[in-house]
Amino acid sequence: MVTGKGYVVCEDSAAPICHNTERSGLHATHSDICRFASPESPDFQIILAALLRYAREAHKTIATRWTGARRFLATQRSIEASELIGFDAHNDNKPFLCESPRLRQAPADTRLRNKYFHVPHNVSSIFTGRDAVARVLESKILEQPVPDRPHQQKRFVLYGLGGSGKTQFCLKFVQDNSDRFWGIFWIDASTIENAERALSQIGQLGGLGATHDAGMYWLTGLDTPWLLVIDNADDPTIDYSRFFPPGERGHILVTSRNWDCKIHATIGYYEFGNMEEEDAITLLLKAADHDGTHDQQVREVARPIAKTLGYLALALIQAGASIRHGICSLEEYLDVLASYRTQIMNDDFVLVQGSDSYKYNIYTTWEVSVQKIESMASETAMDAIQILQVLAFIHFEQVPASMFERAWAVSQRPEERVLPQTLAAKILELFLSFAIFALIYTMMFPTRNWSTEPRLPNILLQHGSTWNFYRLRQALAMLSRFSLIIQHQENETWSMHPMVHFWARERLDTRDKKLWAEIAATTLALSITPGFEPSVQAYRRSLVSHIDSSLQIEQSLTLLAHRDDTHHVSKIVKFAAIYSECGDWIKARDLQEEAMNTKTNALGREHPETLDAMTALAWSYWNLSSRNKALELQRAVVETSAMALGANHSKTLKAMSSLALTYWLCGNRIEAEPLAEKAVNGLQDTLGRGHPDTLMAMEILGRVYMHRGRPHDAKPLLVEVYEARKTMFGPDNPDTLMAMAELGMTYHALGNLTEAELILEVVVAKRKRVLGQQHAYTLWAINDLSKIYCDQGHAVEAELLLVNILETVTRTLGKEHIGMSMTKMNLARAYIGQHQWAKSRDTLTDLVEMQVRTLGPKHPDTLAARSELARTYRYLGRLDEAEVIFSDLIDAMSKIMGPEHPWTKKAEGQLSAIYISQGRLEEAEQCDLRLRNWDAKLPKSQTI
Known part of the structure; x- marks a missing residue:
């Protein structure tokens, strides 16, 4: 409060930002800050309340942080142990150091304990041949580094015809060499989505989260030998290098039908075509389960079959299966094949691989089997x-x-x-x-x-x-x-x-x-x-x-x-x-x-099924940040439902609650509040307070209350919703987690930052597990947690959280999604918390420009970003610009959110601080007077 001239202690000195330290303002100078008139003084009560809360909540905070620390240390120690210790099969499996001189002298005998063998298939029991290429690959991939030669990631590409045995060869190679690699991982690259899902699973194995970026990052940081197999890299329109973990570490084996893929090779490539004749004959006889694998007379009977099938592994296996199941004998097979070949050649098959003989050989072998099954x-x-x-x-x-x-x-x-x-x-x-x-x-x-x-x-x-x-x-x-x-x-x-x-x-x-x-x-x-x-x-x-x-x-x-x-x-x-x-x-x-x-x-627009379809589509629009489309549909649903079913019907009231949520998203919080209240009251009367639809409406109302600056009114609603859902659906249900997240942010608004932190950390962890790390609601919870970290003075931790998800938000939600606005806004707050004013200015300048274009100049999120930009200008010494923005914001916020809203008050307080720094104490007093008048008009439950 300013009453004429007096001492003003600047924020950097009065409440400096310290790691893991809560800040609170006391009405005192430096010399009086630790002196209290009596135990009843307000300043003493603030300090005492904080100390008691710390003592009461210490056991939960310590337990949570120790759990995370132990989990991290366990992963790191496991990796370090595998780096340092192996087991010597020639010395009673006693451990040895991998860097010992004895091992350096005999690298070919070195064995590692394989910790991860993340391979989806087993090699076929009848795998045959390819010994020469296996030896080449072993020499290339397992070759010891040469001193003074630049290190590079070892990538070997196997390309060639489909069905030539590339995948089976890789399965055989990883099986035979599993003890040469600490970890072996497999990616099905037939589609981008499948490849990213596989990398996400690798990220989970490493404890870094279920995202493909986490998988890449984890592999990049490993010092232990690992092998990544990228299978089915056949699409010429995909740049498969996007799935190579960056850096010089690791070994990668790629299989492809596209010969252009060999461009990715760093240590060699090999074209898989037809098998060697003798290997092809052996494979055919193994697949046929024939006793004469080593009988030269039998092999001569099999030789023309192998030749006719082009020595192609998949065709040979299929032919062997037909013989094994009695479709024909080894001696009869060529006649049977010829009869089906005529049929196949008359069919309108699409040419593949640019080879008619390739197509007919392989297709005919399968057709023989299928028509045998049909004949049964x-x-x-x-x-x-x-x-x-x-x-x-x-x-x-x-x-x-x-x-x-x-x-x-x-x-x-x-x-x-x-x-x-x-x-x-x-x-x-x-x-x-x-x-x-x-x-x-x-x-x-x-x-x-x-x-x-x-x-x-x-x-x-x-x-x-x-x-x-x-x-x-x-x-x-x-x-x-x-x-x-x-x-x-x-x-x-x-x-x-x-x-x-x-x-x-x-x-x-x-x-x-x-x-x-x-x-x-x-x-x-x-x-x-x-x-x-x-x-x-x-x-x-x-x-x-x-x-x-x-x-x-x-x-x-x-x-x-x-x-x-x-x-x-x-x-x-x-x-x-x-x-x-x-x-x-x-x-x-x-x-x-x-x-x-x-x-x-x-059915017509008024039919219940049409209304349900409109509601479902509106929900997708809502999540895609297509606010106007969602609003148009939900208004139509409410109006049509009210006419067809009545204004007090449960479906109408439920639609009304959804409409209130969209008003909230659009920034129309004043308009959302009475609508949400009407929906809750009506659903309580028609369905009861414990019905899931009523609980959903209560959650929406609690969210609106919190963003209207009424966290005291939001808290009991959200506590009730959370407890009810936890009992009905369990603690990990997505809706339970939604209520939990809203409750956590309500504690944040009430200033109980420790409780808010504990709640949001649980929500983030559970959403990662239940929904996945790239899900929009997981990213939302991470943003909320970053807000809490910033207000606790942990701006560095907040920045790390946000930087880690920025690329994911861009890719999954888009550059102009409201989730991106949220992420950039919180990142700017993290920069402010570290006094990185230039970064904050640049981030907020771009953000405000984007928000004005996408959300509009009067949307609360736009106003909040402008407020932080003005705050940044103030700390950069650009007081005139900051004053203009804050003056405009106070007028806009008073109209849109109300003069009693905390954001309006904060803007007024910032403007007052600018006036004080310029010696304009009378104008600062006017700001303080307005703040006191607003507080005097508020019900006690709304003052915070």
């Missing part, structure tokens, strides 16, 4: 063929074994055709309890009759109270015996070789392609169910690559154009639900727009 005319054979055709229209890797059982279970439900009211109510109560996904529920399970019955494979049409797993197992085993699919028992999935996958699809005519593309998509969609059990969540997320492939194939067959049947709409909305759950709202939005337009045309 048994239930198992029919199931096997149909399952093969389903697998051909989704991704070829990691197909969950449970997909068919899950799809069958859903297909047995009567509600898949007509959802009975009683059952609908039960499912609704279950699924709507998860508020994040409640917006898309009714689209995932439409209650209207199917306009066309979905076609399904026969195995899903079986009836009975239990799933016949034995029937599925028999069909899969038949495909596996004929070497058409590969089983991975360790994670209960199935895969196909990319060439088998391509052939299984291309062997069908156009009509059958369309049919089986639709059947595969239907099977995939049926297997998707709600629920937050970890196994159900993991299953849904495992489907992303399969949904991507299914939609791409249907698009190529023009099956996605002008589809208006209910079955199709239900299917794409389920796919949209998966994308939404995984935070890929762009893909979700595209499907939801199609669904909404279809339902609007077919």
Whole structure:
């Protein structure tokens, strides 16, 4: 308070920023700051309250920090131990130092303890040949560094025909040399998404988070020998160097059908073509399970078969499978092959690899097997063929074994055709309890009759109270015996070789392609169910690559154009639900727009299903920061629902609450408050206070209260929501975490920074695990935690948090998403906290320019950024510019958020400080007088 002239202690001296130190203002000079008139004095009470709080909360803070420290130290010590210690198989497995002179003298005998063997497949038991290239690769990759020669990352490229054995060779190499590498890792690079997912898993192994950047960073920093296999790098439009961890460390093995990939090699490359003749014969006889592998007479019978098949590994294995299963004998095989070759050559296959003989050789071997299965005319054979055709229209890797059982279970439900009211109510109560996904529920399970019955494979049409797993197992085993699919028992999935996958699809005519593309998509969609059990969540997320492939194939067959049947709409909305759950709202939005337009045309805008589609789409718009589109849809839903159902109907009130949340996002906090209050009161009357919809509305109201400067009113609402959700859904449920995050930021607004820090650190850790490190809500929580760190004086830690996610925010959300605004704003605050005024100025100047363009000049986030920019100008000595901005902000904030809002008060306080520094004490007194008048008008519950 300024009452004439007096001493003013500047902030840098009165409350300097110190690491891990809380700041608080006392009405005292330097000489009086540790002197108190009495135990009842306000200054003493502030200090005493802080000390008591520290003592009370010390055990939680210490425990949390020790847990993190132990986890970090355990990882580092494990790495250091592996760097220093190996085990000598020739000396009773006693440990030795890897740098000992004895080892330097005999590098070829050096062995490391392999800690990570992150490889998805086992090498085939009949792998044969390629010994010469194995020796070359060993000499290149395992070669000891030469003194005075520049170090470089060792990359070897294997390129050549599909089916020539590149992947199996790599599997054999890593198996034989596992004790030469501390870690061996595998990436399926058939798509960018798959490669990034694999790198994210590597990042998790290293304890740095589930992002592909974390995986790259962890590998880059390892001092121990590691090998990375990048398999299926076949797409000429992708620059696969993006998946090479930077730096000179590590060993990388690349397989590709594209010979241009050899440009990435640093230590050599090898073209995989046809096998050596004798190796090819051996492989054929092994695959046929023939006893005469070493019998020269038998080998002579096999020789023309190997030659006819072009000595191609995959074709030889397939031929051997046909012989092994009695389709024909070794002596008969060429005649059988010739008869099928005529048929294949008459079919309209797409040319591949630029070689007719290549195509016909390999395709014919598979066709022999498939037509043998078809000729069996048994239930198992029919199931096997149909399952093969389903697998051909989704991704070829990691197909969950449970997909068919899950799809069958859903297909047995009567509600898949007509959802009975009683059952609908039960499912609704279950699924709507998860508020994040409640917006898309009714689209995932439409209650209207199917306009066309979905076609399904026969195995899903079986009836009975239990799933016949034995029937599925028999069909899969038949495909596996004929070497058409590969089983991975360790994670209960199935895969196909990319060439088998391509052939299984291309062997069908156009009509059958369309049919089986639709059947595969239907099977995939049926297997998707709600629920937050970890196994159900993991299953849904495992489907992303399969949904991507299914939609791409249907698009190529023009099956996605002008589809208006209910079955199709239900299917794409389920796919949209998966994308939404995984935070890929762009893909979700595209499907939801199609669904909404279809339902609007077919049912009309007033139909409940159309309103549900509009609500789901609005939620994606909301998350994509398309505020105006979300606002337009949600207003329409509220108005239409009020007319059709009534203003006090629960669906209308729920839509009203969602509209309030969008008003909050758009910066219309004053308009959002009465709407949110009306929704909460109405839902309490119609559904009860503990209903999930009511809890969601209460959370939204609490958020609005907090951003309206009323954290005291927000806290009890959010505590109630958090406790209720924790009891109903568990502590790790995404909606429980949402309430927890809002509660943490309410404690932040109330000044309880220690409690806020503990809560947000838990939210960040759990969201990383439950949603993934790149999910928008995880990035949001990291931003919130950075705010707390800044206000605690931990600006360096805050900066590190934000710098680490900046690239992820840019890539996943975009440069103009509101999440990017949030990240840059908090980064600027971290710079301010470190007195890096130039960095803060540059960041805020760019941010304000972007916000004015995207959010508008009066949006609260724009006003907040301008306030921090003016504060930066003040510390840079540009007082005139700072004064102009603060004067304008006080007027704008008073109108938009109210004169009592903390932001308005802070701007007034900053302007007062500028006046004081310029000796304009009367004008400073006017600022203080306005602040006192505002506080006097506020209810006690709103003063902070």
